[in-house]
Amino acid sequence: xxxxxxxxxxxxxxxxxxxxxxxxxxxxxxxxxxxxxxxxxxxxxxxxxxxxxxxxxxxxxxxxxxxxxxxxxxxxxxxxxxxxxxxxxxxxxxxxxxxxxxxxxxxxxxxxxxxxxxxxxxxxxxxxxxxxxxxxxxxxxxxxxxxxxxxxxxxxxxxxxxxxxxxxxxxxxxxxxxxxxxxxxxxxxxxxxxxxxxxxxxxxxxxxxxxxxxxxxxxxxxxxxxxxxxxxxxxxxxxxxxxxxxxxxxxxxxxxxxxxxxxxxxxxxx
Amino acid sequence: xxxxxxxxxxxxxxxxxxxxxxxxxxxxxxxxxxxxxxxxxxxxxxxxxxxxxxxxxxxxxxxxxxxxxxxxxxxxxxxxxxxxxxxxxxxxxxxxxxxxxxxxxxxxxxxxxxxxxxxxxxxxxxxxxxxxxxxxxxxxxxxxxxxxxxxxxxxxxxxxxxxxxxxxxxxxxxxxxxxxxxxxxxxxxxxxxxxxxxxxxxxxxxxxxxxxxxxxxxxxxxxxxxxxxxxxxxxxxxxxxxxxxxxxxxxxxxxxxxxxxxxxxxxxxxxxxxxxxxxxxxxxxxxxxxxxxxxxxxxxxxxxxxxxxxxxxxxxxxxxxxxxxxxxxxxxxxxxxxxxxxxxxxxxxxxxxxxxxxxxxxxxxxxxxxx
Numbered sequence: 001x002x003x004x005x006x007x008x009x010x011x012x013x014x015x016x017x018x019x020x021x022x023x024x025x026x027x028x029x030x031x032x033x034x035x036x037x038x039x040x041x042x043x044x045x046x047x048x049x050x051x052x053x054x055x056x057x058x059x060x061x062x063x064x065x066x067x068x069x070x071x072x073x074x075x076x077x078x079x080x081x082x083x084x085x086x087x088x089x090x091x092x093x094x095x096x097x098x099x100x101x102x103x104x105x106x107x108x109x110x111x112x113x114x115x116x117x118x119x120x121x122x123x124x125x126x127x128x129x130x131x132x133x134x135x136x137x138x139x140x141x142x143x144x145x146x147x148x149x150x151x152x153x154x155x156x157x158x159x160x161x162x163x164x165x166x167x168x169x170x171x172x173x174x175x176x177x178x179x180x181x182x183x184x185x186x187x188x189x190x191x192x193x194x195x196x197x198x199x200x201x202x203x204x205x206x207x208x209x210x211x212x213x214x215x216x217x218x219x220x221x222x223x224x225x226x227x228x229x230x231x232x233x234x235x236x237x238x239x240x241x242x243x244x245x246x247x248x249x250x251x252x253x254x255x256x257x258x259x260x261x262x263x264x265x266x267x268x269x270x
Numbered sequence: 271x272x273x274x275x276x277x278x279x280x281x282x283x284x285x286x287x288x289x290x291x292x293x294x295x296x297x298x299x300x301x302x303x304x305x306x307x308x309x310x311x312x313x314x315x316x317x318x319x320x321x322x323x324x325x326x327x328x329x330x331x332x333x334x335x336x337x338x339x340x341x342x343x344x345x346x347x348x349x350x351x352x353x354x355x356x357x358x359x360x361x362x363x364x365x366x367x368x369x370x371x372x373x374x375x376x377x378x379x380x381x382x383x384x385x386x387x388x389x390x391x392x393x394x395x396x397x398x399x400x401x402x403x404x405x406x407x408x409x410x411x412x413x414x415x416x417x418x419x420x421x422x423x424x425x426x427x428x429x430x431x432x433x434x435x436x437x438x439x440x441x442x443x444x445x446x447x448x449x450x451x452x453x454x455x456x457x458x459x460x461x462x463x464x465x466x467x468x469x470x471x472x473x474x475x476x477x478x479x480x481x482x483x484x485x486x487x488x489x490x491x492x493x494x495x496x497x498x499x500x501x502x503x504x505x506x507x508x509x510x511x512x513x514x515x516x517x518x519x520x521x522x523x524x525x526x527x528x529x530x531x532x533x534x535x536x537x538x539x540x541x542x543x544x545x546x547x548x549x550x551x552x553x554x555x556x557x558x559x560x561x562x563x564x565x566x567x568x569x570x571x572x573x574x575x576x577x578x579x580x581x582x583x584x585x586x587x588x589x590x591x592x593x594x595x596x597x598x599x600x601x602x603x604x605x606x607x608x609x610x611x612x613x614x615x616x617x618x619x620x621x622x623x624x625x626x627x628x629x630x631x632x633x634x635x636x637x638x639x640x641x
Contacts, residue, residue, distance in 0.1 A: 013501075042488065043484060043485065043486050043488065044484065046334075046483045046484075048330070058490075059501060059502060062488060063488065064483045064484070064488055064489055064490065065490045065491070065492075065500075066330065066333060066360070066483075066490070066491040067490070067491065067492045067493055067494060067502075068326065068329075068353075068356055068360075068491070068493050069326070069352055069353060069355075069356050069493055072322065072323065072326040072352075072353065072356075075318065075322070075323035075324075075326035075327050075330070076326045076327065076329060076330040077330060078290075078316070078318075078323070078326075078327045078330065079288065079290060079326065079327030079328060079329065079330025079331035079332075079334070079338070080330040080331065080333065080334045080483055081330075082288065082314045082316060082327070082331060083287075083288055083314070083330070083331035083332075083334035083335065083336040083338070084334040084335070084336075084482070084483060084484045086484065087334070087483060087484050104319050104320065104323070105319060105323050105326075108318070108319040108323070262309075262314060266309050267309045267312070269309075270309035270310045
């Protein structure tokens, strides 16, 4: 299939404002291709963002958009979806937005299986505010606010969302755009429940420089070296996963989703 | 019925079909009522993980075209402040019921207070404007909830229903008018044939036409400084214009928004200014004073914000003394003093989660008269 993206992308605002080497453009393009692949109408799409580098993604879209407050994209998206169940809602959150300040909204939306798609660009730090540590910054990393090393462990955010009850959870990396597109496309087709796609991104400007990566290419090579596919683990048995990035579908189960339960059961009981 | 329930009934009659909230005393009956009654009306109730998420969901639902509301109390309102600014900025109509209880912090959870007067107006950061209405009876809970939804739809702004634990928990008879007797306003929607539609282009009243998510006209809500197209804009003149408009669209109609009741004002010498739960003791004190030949009167403010300064200025003009009973240390009094700096304004202030008694007011009144 040939993709143009013209239907969804506000071309006059290109190029992206993101730093050179940032993977947000790769995630954005995969999202656009997934929309096109599923032939979504732009009037049926609402992109909901919070604050952060990835939170600027809605600026480049011609769909409906809600650019809200830091960490609250998933809560805003919940209200939009419940008010108009026919819409396709994409909550576009970073690791600061989604896994840190908005972590509570994330796990509860997963538990409730609110029928939205959340795409998390996880670059392991706060890019927009200058490279401070987030809830997904690995132990011992250097960031602007962990200048002498990081004392905390990171969330394994995909496993967290899976245990919270989400119907679909997948992790992928920016060096594999086809995988990002495939997971987003599958999430669109599933229609119901909370669908979460974590994309491991890089931040050469901050995380990279602080942690002795010379450029984006080195960071992508590092990701490639550490990536393990969940299918290989299942087939070949558990290896030592310390420091590894486990990509693939963490869960893909049939769920009713909040709306089917609320409309089908609660309203019928009323 | 109970004050909180009258609010819930009026919300559904107003056309509200979405509630998101978090349980908190003394407002929880409003959430409970919504959970029971919204599904029958074809609406949706959700109990969110906190008050931040509750107001976020309310704003999201509102921008999808559904009338939405939430209910809370001071501690929850403190959390909502973040998204109150969001509602102002994206111009999401919504009603926030907040039942005042004794603070600060957890305070006295079940006891009444009027200490959030300024939080309603100034709780969120940045220059902005909101509307706050405050009922003094269960009937007014019903009537002012209808008004609150109407104002929020007309001005595309958050409207507070500033309750207190006394009025919210009180049981009284309510007359619910027939549906044809209740005026219900809905936000003005742009025509789908409007090819030049811009989400933040104001109409002649300063309010942009609304387009719900899902419309064939594409719309954007933006918490960042934005141009009339809804895309981010950090231009200084644009920001100046935007923020002034958000205030002006309400401020220029503040005389229409100013709701009040006055009692024995024509010959008033001693004026008692009240709102919410301080109104009844004020009226009782006035009656007793009148029996003694004292020319007492009451101005009950139903609109707290934008502050009805013209109403206050006119009511105080011939009064020799102004008494302001409040379950706070003088927030309303402070605002009144701004508009009549040459008058003697005395606050009758109580904390402790107790009630103001008519005799508390009379005691001040007699003391001043003897002087």
